[in-house]
Amino acid sequence: MAPIRLSLLVAAYPTITAALFLAFQRLRPPFLQRIIAGQHGGRLAYSTSALGLARTAKALGAVGDGGLAFGGGAAVGGPAGGAAGSGGAAGPAGTAAPGAAAAGGRGRPAEFSYAVGMACQAKRASAQRAMASLRVRGADRPNSGEDSFFYTQLGDTSAHALGVIDGVGGWCEVGVDATEFSHSLAVAMESIAPAVVGAPAAGDVASRVAASKFAFAPLVLLDTAYTMIKSSGQVEAGGSTACVGVATAGGVLQTANLGDSGYAIVRNGSLLYASQPQTHFFNAPFQLSIIPESMLAEDERQGGRHFGDEPADAVLATHTLRHGDVVMFCTDGLLDNLAPTDYLAIINKSMVAGGCWARDAGGRLGPAPDLPDRARDAVDLAAANLVDAALRASLDTKTDGPFALEAQQKMRFPYRGGKPDDITVLVLLAQQQSDGSVRVRL
Template identity: 40%
Template sequence: MPHFPSRPLSTTSTPPAQNFTYRLAAASSAKRHPPRAPKPQTDFWTYSSTTRNPSPPYLRSTKKDSGEDAFFATTIASSAHDVAFGVADGVGGWQDQGVDPSDFSHGLCGLMAGTAHIHEVDGRGPVRPQWLLQTAYDAVMANPRIMAGGSTATLATLSGDGEMETANLGDSGYLIFGPGKVAYRSAIQTHAFNTPFQMSKVPPKMQAQHAIFGGSTHFSETPAQADVVRHKVRHGDVVVVATDGVWDNLSAQDTLSIVTRVMQEGGYWSTSEDGNKETLLNTTSISSIDHEKDYLPASLATAIMREAKMAGLDRKRNGPFAKEVNYHYPAEGWSGGKPDDIAVVVCVAVDRRVGKQEEERPIKAKL
């Protein structure tokens, strides 16, 4: 899997200017759901960091909407500039132990959303994604209502100065898109093919049974083992965070094609006319996406979700998972996609300085 270099962070001793705000949307589809036209509040949800007192105060998934996958998105301490969002994928193998895998993943995302949303009200420092994951993980481990289970997780925080930090544990992941290109793709963490790093809660009784009789191994990583990466986003950058229900069926280039189509159809990207065929960003359109009839992050999230859903059900289209199976186990003869639960969150960065520059640009009088 290609690993793109991170953009350099700015280094300054002066307090950073809070020029960025963020527009978000989440989309999901449980494996058991048939393909359908996405409906708001059923298949996709929208969120903006500029909304005052949003109701509900943050986005979080429900089991009926996304199955064993979960997602969340929220402002940090009701800020107009700082956001946190992410996904978690309940490890399906726990079903063999009589455990609902969604308990762990949905509990984790709900706790991350609530913790981030009220964090600075308590007078603490800035939210960091690995700390946020650790805090939620500790709460899940201590919660007697979540008896057992496991999950992968990918989450990000973005601040008003355009600084982004991510924590990734397992085989969910994220992509960052600039105009017409994949600027960054996260690396997956696996023990072996189809065996991702995962947080686990194994009850003492089950641990004792395994010690005596053996049985399946429960891998048990902690948030301390998550990959942490920092980036600097730019006006109009698109961040896509998703579970392996997306990445097992869509490659980075597949996803770029989807994003490009949506961005070009909406007039957010265009192709230069100078013969270089360079993809250009329409800075004015990005600055005004709050006022568009078709909310851009929702269009992107639903397009990615639908394409991953259709690819997973297509028995003739070999996606990344099929190619990996055929590489590691050629005798299997795997053909087609991999049906799975899907959760995806899309975030679009908006730099208010760009919109302000456009508004202040002098208009030439007609002679």
């Protein structure tokens, strides 16, 4: 049980980890990467949620052969339309009903479609572990290491469900495949999303939703999928953070964010909203977990600490989107290495280069004409550029990124440079459909 005690020690006493960072700062990769991975071990958190229903198995994505892995954009449709609704975030379900988007031509509710692009890059250590897992299990998975993701159109509607999941690498210290939990959670959410979020639901999923204490779409999805993989027995142990969103045909985005993955909304070249991480302490985010009984018993004997995070602990928000809005979902591999000003500049440049945004005579950014014809390439370009920039920053040993600055402020030690990690990004572009009576204003 020595590895378990070590990981718990790192989790409970972050100052010890700070000393390790300081002592080995000059040794940089590959040795310092192992120290950083050890700090990830401090993210081992325990949950005591009740078990539930069987897992739905479904293959997700494709295995890359190194470098960046890219996913195709989701289906889009309809001509470009005008702006709809107003920005801002509301509270969780039950505190504020999501507002309807502004009418788009002839008094009808605005109809939205979405293009989704994806890029990911696994850090070296987790990529090797993920490939080893693939050889053993024979499953198809993207080249995202311990990160995972999903995005899917909901039935024959234009609504989409999507999310990013960051597996807790510290489980590797106790011989657990850290990729299994995160990828299984993504597979389950993608598989059940049309039934859980759409109406009418079918089969046993319908009864679960009816009996659920939740009514907020992304939280229903996260809670149902988490319950399914816990009860299946196919995932023996592991944990992850999760950031899940549901974008409706009416232009409403609902989100449930647990941990230090996150999302940001960009409108007309400006950062409209950025989620805030949930952490117990420095580099120890909220997370969902499956803990074997033997480990729980050993932890009790040693006087261990249980975080006990559950889907209900997620931060919930509702946003009203406008035509041309961009939403970035990402794991902390990006957020720990790129500041908001950095990723905002990349999104702006990518959307202009991809032909989805243009500048008016006053230099202001806004949706370009014929946006749907270019949307898929633009979101893929934005996602690829974001991952590439985050990867370069993570390997920079001299320029302090957000993780380094937070370590210096909160831990009082001179950590320098970026933080090597798995990086996963989804970019969603909102498009308001129109019958031609609504025009794009430039």
